[in-house]
Amino acid sequence: MKRKTKTIMSVLSAFFVLAGILSFAFLSVKAEGNVTEIFPDVKEGAWYVKFVQYVYDNGIMAGNKDGTFAPDKPLLREQFSQVLYSMAGKPGVAANAANPFTDVKNNPGYPRDAILWAYENGIASGNADRTFGVGSRIQRQAVASMLYKYASANGYDLSSNNNALSGFSDSSKVETWAVTSMKWAVSQGIIAGKSGRLDPAGTATRAECAAMIMKLQAIEMADVTPLMDWHSILNFTEPVPWENNPEERMAHNIYSDPDLSGTSGKYSGFLIDFCTDHAGTSTYWALCNWNMDISDFMSKYTVLDSENAAGAYAGLQNRPDGKKAIMSFWEVQYLDKYNNVKSLRAKRVYPAGGDTNQFGGEGEGSNYITDYYWKTGKWYRMYICCYDDSSTGHTFVEQWVMDIEKGVWTKISCFDTGLCHSYFKGGMSQFMENYDWSYSNEVRTFAYRNMYVREYDTGQWKYINQSELVVDTWWDNKKGKFAFTADGNTLYGITCGYGPDTAALNDDIRRKYTISSTSGPVTP
Numbered sequence: 206m207k208r209k210t211k212t213i214m215s216v217l218s219a220f221f222v223l224a225g226i227l228s229f230a231f232l233s234v235k236a237e238g239n240v241t242e243i244f245p246d247v248k249e250g251a252w253y254v255k256f257v258q259y260v261y262d263n264g265i266m267a268g269n270k271d272g273t274f275a276p277d278k279p280l281l282r283e284q285f286s287q288v289l290y291s292m293a294g295k296p297g298v299a300a301n302a303a304n305p306f307t308d309v310k311n312n313p314g315y316p317r318d319a320i321l322w323a324y325e326n327g328i329a330s331g332n333a334d335r336t337f338g339v340g341s342r343i344q345r346q347a348v349a350s351m352l353y354k355y356a357s358a359n360g361y362d363l364s365s366n367n368n369a370l371s372g373f374s375d376s377s378k379v380e381t382w383a384v385t386s387m388k389w390a391v392s393q394g395i396i397a398g399k400s401g402r403l404d405p406a407g408t409a410t411r412a413e414c415a416a417m418i419m420k421l422q423a424i425e426m427a428d429v430t431p432l433m434d435w436h437s438i439l440n441f442t443e444p445v446p447w448e449n450n451p452e453e454r455m456a457h458n459i460y461s462d463p464d465l466s467g468t469s470g471k472y473s474g475f476l477i478d479f480c481t482d483h484a485g486t487s488t489y490w491a492l493c494n495w496n497m498d499i500s501d502f503m504s505k506y507t508v509l510d511s512e513n514a515a516g517a518y519a520g521l522q523n524r525p526d527g528k529k530a531i532m533s534f535w536e537v538q539y540l541d542k543y544n545n546v547k548s549l550r551a552k553r554v555y556p557a558g559g560d561t562n563q564f565g566g567e568g569e570g571s572n573y574i575t576d577y578y579w580k581t582g583k584w585y586r587m588y589i590c591c592y593d594d595s596s597t598g599h600t601f602v603e604q605w606v607m608d609i610e611k612g613v614w615t616k617i618s619c620f621d622t623g624l625c626h627s628y629f630k631g632g633m634s635q636f637m638e639n640y641d642w643s644y645s646n647e648v649r650t651f652a653y654r655n656m657y658v659r660e661y662d663t664g665q666w667k668y669i670n671q672s673e674l675v676v677d678t679w680w681d682n683k684k685g686k687f688a689f690t691a692d693g694n695t696l697y698g699i700t701c702g703y704g705p706d707t708a709a710l711n712d713d714i715r716r717k718y719t720i721s722s723t724s725g726p727v728t729p
Contacts (some may be wrong), residue, residue: 238643239447244274251276253412258447259419262644263486264524265291266415276412279342283316286329288414289355290319292422294528294578298322306337328354346383346405348414349396352421353386360580361424365392373398379405395420429582432482432652435699439688445646445703453642454684456485456649456702457676461635463656464671464717471498472629474590474659474666476726478609483699484523484581485647489531489638492520492587492653496631497600499537502549502624506539509546513568514538515624516631519589519604521579528579530617532589532604533564533572537624554601555619573618577606584609586655588728591628600627605729614729628661633669637698645685645702653696657726666726672696676714683708691718 241249260266298318323329369391370376390396497515519532534551553561586607594601604617656669674689685702
């Protein structure tokens, strides 16, 4: 079952990528590839090409409805709020959120959500007349101010040179409220002058915005402590250059198959710690891939394809529209007493409300995908558990994620499987997957440690001290490089889809590692 996830995620990702792009009011449907070929007004050799490519590839900015990028077009206040909102993963904004602005309509979506998010998080404020300034051009110093506040809220380096503005002829024209942020932006190389001038009150263009966003993201990446010296196990170049990919090949996936030989094979819980220092776009880190036991159900019904029924996975993703958490369940197809084919699908019970999302592709089922702004370079713990709900008699499954540094648990979702007296079984495996060929050339990494299973019958936690890492050479749609290794307590893997495939089809590339725990099975 764990090897079936790739096609499903590719189908789903195509839908959600488009859904995320279309939610941005001044964006158009996103094509893939070189921006100089996509946008007629982005010319080869222009100073801003690499910046436009970056924000476009990362789903931060896209084109206009007329098919242009409009690099020299002025940026509006609500548009820049949306840019930062997209960078933050578009966190939810309540339908009844307070709206202090008279020119912001209370219609969920663009631009209301981005503006209220920026206001609630202290990133943007309004004018004295209680307007936000929708439709107003944003000044360069205002961009610096909002970037500074965003950086402060997200733990970026805020250091600056107190004399950073002294070399510019118009430094005295920087408004008092913007001095600190302009010093920071200049010191960090986010804002550069124009012929010796800062032009603080000048209008920021879309191209300038793209440049500032890429430079800000570079600060974030510079602050990420490498998990290991990746170049010691894989020869690759950073940043990875763009390349044409006419065969639509993806980077290789790396699987982790825990050795469960010392366990009963029946579990009520699973724990794993995870980190990545290269979070390539369109990557799924499935932190557990398992099956639900259907013995009780099979005693009452004839189940079709029982070997693959009731599979499930849960983990974290980096999508073009932001960082996510996900949990999915495959359906159970069976025959009723009239020999009609029926489908049993898990139903989301938390968060409450709305219909459970359904997916199709290689198999069908239900899932929940939500914004969870996990950070590159930080460690997270995922916990999944199952139990029999007293009111329904059905087995429920919960997914939780903890920010280890902060010690804060977040309940992601809970599903009613519709099964009774069920439990986790199967490989309890992991995989790192590049599910969209458009981003295959990006570098993606993983680090796993502290894997535990909780025995279903006894409730006892057992540490899993061995796992085998395997590369998926059995698919003829891969390219690029890969490597994996381990130290005393952590499993590591890296892939980069740039260049030709370095593995032959059906090469047997695997190795088992023994690792020690660094933490006990702490749960919510």
